[in-house]
Amino acid sequence: MDPIxxxxxxxxxxxxxxxxRNIDLEIKKGESVxxxxxxxxxxxxxxxxxxxxxxxxxxxxxxxxxxxxxDSSSVRELIxxxxxxxxxxxxxxxxxxxxxxxxxxxxxxxLLEERIRELLGHVGLLGRADxxxxxxxxxxxxxxxxARALVHRPEVLFMDEPYTGLDQRSAKAFENVLRALDxxxxxxxxxxxxxxxxxxxxxxxxVMDRGExxxxxxxxxxxxxxxxxxxxxxxICMDTDAEGVSNxx
Amino acid sequence: MFxxxxxxKMIAAVTGVVMLLAIWMVFFYLPEMRSGxxxxxxxxxxxxxxxxxxxxxxxxxxxxxxxxxxxxLRRSSRKWxxxxxxxxxxGVVFAFLVLVTxxxxxxxxxxxxxxxxxxxxxxxxxxLVYLAYLMLRQAVEEPESRARIAAVFGIIGFVSVPLxxxxxxxxxxxxxxxxxxxxxxxxxxxxxxxxxxxxxxxxLIAFVLLFVTMVFYRIRNEEMKEEIDHMHISRY
Amino acid sequence: MLRSLHIAAKDLRTEFRTKQMLNSMVxxxxxxxxxxxxxxxxxxxxxxxxxxxxxxxxWIAFIFAGTLGLSRSFASExxxxxxxxxxLCPVDRGAIYTGKTISNSLIMFAVEILTVPVLIVLxxxxxxxxxxxxxxxxxxxxGFITVGTLLxxxxxxxxxxxxxxxxxxxxxxxxxxIPAIMATGKIMVEGDISDISSELRLLIVYxxxxxxxxxxxxxxxxxx
Numbered sequence: 291m292d293p294i295x296x297x298x299x300x301x302x303x304x305x306x307x308x309x310x311r312n313i314d315l316e317i318k319k320g321e322s323v324x325x326x327x328x329x330x331x332x333x334x335x336x337x338x339x340x341x342x343x344x345x346x347x348x349x350x351x352x353x354x355x356x357x358x359x360x361d362s363s364s365v366r367e368l369i370x371x372x373x374x375x376x377x378x379x380x381x382x383x384x385x386x387x388x389x390x391x392x393x394x395x396x397x398x399x400x401l402l403e404e405r406i407r408e409l410l411g412h413v414g415l416l417g418r419a420d421x422x423x424x425x426x427x428x429x430x431x432x433x434x435x436x437a438r439a440l441v442h443r444p445e446v447l448f449m450d451e452p453y454t455g456l457d458q459r460s461a462k463a464f465e466n467v468l469r470a471l472d473x474x475x476x477x478x479x480x481x482x483x484x485x486x487x488x489x490x491x492x493x494x495x496x497v498m499d500r501g502e503x504x505x506x507x508x509x510x511x512x513x514x515x516x517x518x519x520x521x522x523x524x525x526i527c528m529d530t531d532a533e534g535v536s537n538x539x
Numbered sequence: 540m541f542x543x544x545x546x547x548k549m550i551a552a553v554t555g556v557v558m559l560l561a562i563w564m565v566f567f568y569l570p571e572m573r574s575g576x577x578x579x580x581x582x583x584x585x586x587x588x589x590x591x592x593x594x595x596x597x598x599x600x601x602x603x604x605x606x607x608x609x610x611x612l613r614r615s616s617r618k619w620x621x622x623x624x625x626x627x628x629x630g631v632v633f634a635f636l637v638l639v640t641x642x643x644x645x646x647x648x649x650x651x652x653x654x655x656x657x658x659x660x661x662x663x664x665x666x667l668v669y670l671a672y673l674m675l676r677q678a679v680e681e682p683e684s685r686a687r688i689a690a691v692f693g694i695i696g697f698v699s700v701p702l703x704x705x706x707x708x709x710x711x712x713x714x715x716x717x718x719x720x721x722x723x724x725x726x727x728x729x730x731x732x733x734x735x736x737x738x739x740x741x742x743l744i745a746f747v748l749l750f751v752t753m754v755f756y757r758i759r760n761e762e763m764k765e766e767i768d769h770m771h772i773s774r775y
Numbered sequence: 776m777l778r779s780l781h782i783a784a785k786d787l788r789t790e791f792r793t794k795q796m797l798n799s800m801v802x803x804x805x806x807x808x809x810x811x812x813x814x815x816x817x818x819x820x821x822x823x824x825x826x827x828x829x830x831x832x833x834w835i836a837f838i839f840a841g842t843l844g845l846s847r848s849f850a851s852e853x854x855x856x857x858x859x860x861x862x863l864c865p866v867d868r869g870a871i872y873t874g875k876t877i878s879n880s881l882i883m884f885a886v887e888i889l890t891v892p893v894l895i896v897l898x899x900x901x902x903x904x905x906x907x908x909x910x911x912x913x914x915x916x917x918g919f920i921t922v923g924t925l926l927x928x929x930x931x932x933x934x935x936x937x938x939x940x941x942x943x944x945x946x947x948x949x950x951x952x953i954p955a956i957m958a959t960g961k962i963m964v965e966g967d968i969s970d971i972s973s974e975l976r977l978l979i980v981y982x983x984x985x986x987x988x989x990x991x992x993x994x995x996x997x998x999x
Contacts, residue, residue, distance in 0.1 A: 305682050343862060344999045366865040377860030381789030381851075393781045394864035438860070612995050667946035674942055678933040684998075688929055691995050692943060695925065698988050702950035702981050709973060710953050
C-alpha cells in the first residue's frame with residue numbers, strides 16, 4: 291500500500307540554525323506514530339512542516355499523493371491538528387467555534403450540525419455547547435480543541451503534546467476518541483514527552499535528536515518499555531538536554 | 540557580495556572626482572542668473588543643483604528598497620535584505636537633505652523655511668515612511684522574520700509615495716514648475732541653457748554615484764558584522 | 776469569498792457580543808473630539824473657523840480610534856493560536872485578509888456613526904449633505920482599514936506592537952487623510968458631490984491599489 295505521508299530529504303533552517311537536517315519518513319495509512327526527543331530536537335518543526343504550517347527549506351512532502359508545495363490547500367483538507375494551543379476563540383461558544391472551523395473547511399451546513407453534535411458528545415461537552423469558551427476550564431478547552439481538529443473528518447491527525455493540560459477525565463476522553471478513530475483508519479502522528487501513554491497508544495516509535503531521526507521501530511519489535519527507555523537514553527546526549535530527558539519519566 | 544574591495548575603492552575614487560567637478564561647476568562654471576527684467580539674481584539658486592539631484596537620488600534609493608523587498612519575498616535570501624536595509628538608510632539621509640536644501644532655498648526665495656508644497660511635502664512623508672521602516676526593523680529580533688516583515692512594509696511604503704504626491708498636489712501647489720517655468724529666470728537661460736543642463740547632469744551623476752558608493756560600503760559593513768558574529772559563534 | 780464572509784461574521788459576532796473594542800473606540804473618539812472642542816473653545820462661535828477645523832478634528836478622531844481597534848484586530852487571533860488554526864484551514868491567505876478588512880471596516884463604521892453626532896453637538900455644526908458625507912466616510916475608512924489591517928497583521932508579532940502600529944500607519948494614510956478632510960470640508964459647507972469628484976477619485980484609487988497590494992502580500996505577513 292502506498293504511504294499516506296512520504297517526506298523526502300526535508301530540511302528546515304531558521305537563520306543559521308538547522309532545525310531539521312535531513313528527514314526521510316514514510317507513514318502508512320492507519321498507522322499511529324509517536325515521536326520523542328529532547329527539547330530542540332526538531333519534533334515540533336517536523337510536525338509543522340508535515341501539517342503545512344511552515345514550508346521546508348529543502349525537500350518535499352507528499353500527502354495522499356498530493357504534492358505539498360504545489361497544492362497545500364488540498365493537503366490541509368486532509369489533516370487535523372491538535373496542539374498545546376487550543377486554536378479556539380474565547381468569545382464564541384463551543385458550538386460556534388466548531389461551526390466556524392467547519393465552514394472554513396467548506397462543510398455543508400446540515401452535515402456540519404450533525405457532526406458537531408456527534409463530536410461534542412464524544413468529548414462530553416454537549417451540555418456546555420452554548421457556553422462561551424472563555425469560561426471553560428483548561429481541560430474542557432483542550433477537549434473541545436480535539437473536537438475542533440476532527441470536525442472535517444481528517445485522514446491524518448497531528449498531535450503536538452496533546453496531554454498538556456489534560457486532567458484525568460479529559461485524558462480518558464481523549465484516548466477514547468483516538469481509539470474510535472482507528473476504525474476509520476485515521477493516521478495519527480503524535481509528539482509527546484509521555485512515553486508510557488504514547489507506547490500504549492502508538493504502534494510505531496520514532497526518536498529525533500538534533501534535527502535527525504535516530505531511531506524508528508514498530509512497537510511490537512520492542513521487548514518492553516524498559517528496553518526502549520534504555521535505547522532512548524543511549525541515543526540522546528544527556529548533557530545537551532538533561533532536563534528534557536528527565537521529564538520523560 | 541557585489542564588488543571586491545578593489546573595485547569598491549575605484550568607484551569611491553570616481554565618485555570623489557565627479558563630486559568635486561560637480562561642486563566646481565555649481566560655483567564657478569555656472570553663469571550668473573538673470574531674472575526676467577535683467578537683474579542679477581542672488582546666488583541662492585545654486586542650491587537647486589544640489590537639491591534636485593539629492594531629491595532624485597532619495598527617490599531612487601526608495602525604489603531600490605522596493606525592488607529589493609520584492610526580491611526578498613520571492614526568494615528569501617539574506618542578500619536582498621541587506622540591500623534593502625542599506626538603501627533605506629542612505630535614502631533616509633538623502634530624504635533629510637532634500638528637506639534641508641529645500642528649506643534653505645525656500646527661505647531665500649519665498650521668505651519661509653517651510654511651505655506645504657507637493658514635492659517638498661511628499662519628501663517629508665517619504666522621510667517619515669522610511670524612518671518608520673527603520674523603526675520596524677529594530678522592533679523585530681529574529682533575522683528571518685525581520686527581513687520578511689520589513690520587505691512587506693518596504694513594498695507598501697513605496698506604493699504610498701505616488702499617492703501621497705497626488706493627494707498633496709490636490710491640496711496645494713506653490714513649487715516652481717521644473718521646466719519651462721519662469722522662476723529660474725528664463726531670459727537668463729532657464730534650464731534650456733547648455734551650461735545649466737550640463738551642470739545639472741554632472742551633479743545628478745555625482746549624487747547617484749555617491750549613493751551607490753555609500754550603499755556598497757553599507758552592505759560591506761553589514762557583511763563584516765555578520766562575519767564577526769559568526770566568529771563569536773564558532774568560538775563558543 | 777464566502778469564507779471571507781464567515782471570518783468577518785465570526786469577528787463581528789465576537790465583537791458585538793462583548794462590545795469591548797467598540798466601546799473603547801467610541802469613547803476614545805468622543806474624547807478626542809471633546810479635547811479639541813475644549814482647546815478651541817473660544818473659536819467655536821465663529822462659523823468660518825469651525826468649518827475649517829471640524830473636518831480635521833473628525834478625521835483625527837476616526838484615525839486615532841481606528842488605530843486603537845486595529846492594534847487589537849490580530850491580537851485576538853494570536854490568543855490561543857487561532858491564527859495558526861486558520862492557516863491550517865484550506866483557505867486562501869487573501870481570504871483571511873479580506874475577511875478581516877470587512878469586519879474591521881464594519882466596526883469602524885459603527886464607531887463613526889456614533890461619533891459624528893457628538894461632533895455636530897460639540898462644534899455646533901450642521902450637515903447638509905448626509906449622503907455625500909457618508910460616501911466620503913465610507914471611502915476614507917476603507918482606505919484607512921485596508922492598510923491598517925495589513926499593518927495590524929504585520930506588527931502583531933513585533934515587540935511593542937501597540938507602539939509600532941501607529942508609527943507605521945500614520946505616514947501611509949496621509950494620502951487618505953488629505954482628500955478625506957478636504958472633501959468633508961467642502962461637503963459640509965453646502966458642497967455638492969460634483970465639487971469633490973477629484974477627492975473621491977483619489978480615495979477610490981487609494982482604496983483599490985491598497986486592497987490589491989494588501990491582498991497580494993498579506994500571506995507574507997502571517998508566515999512563520
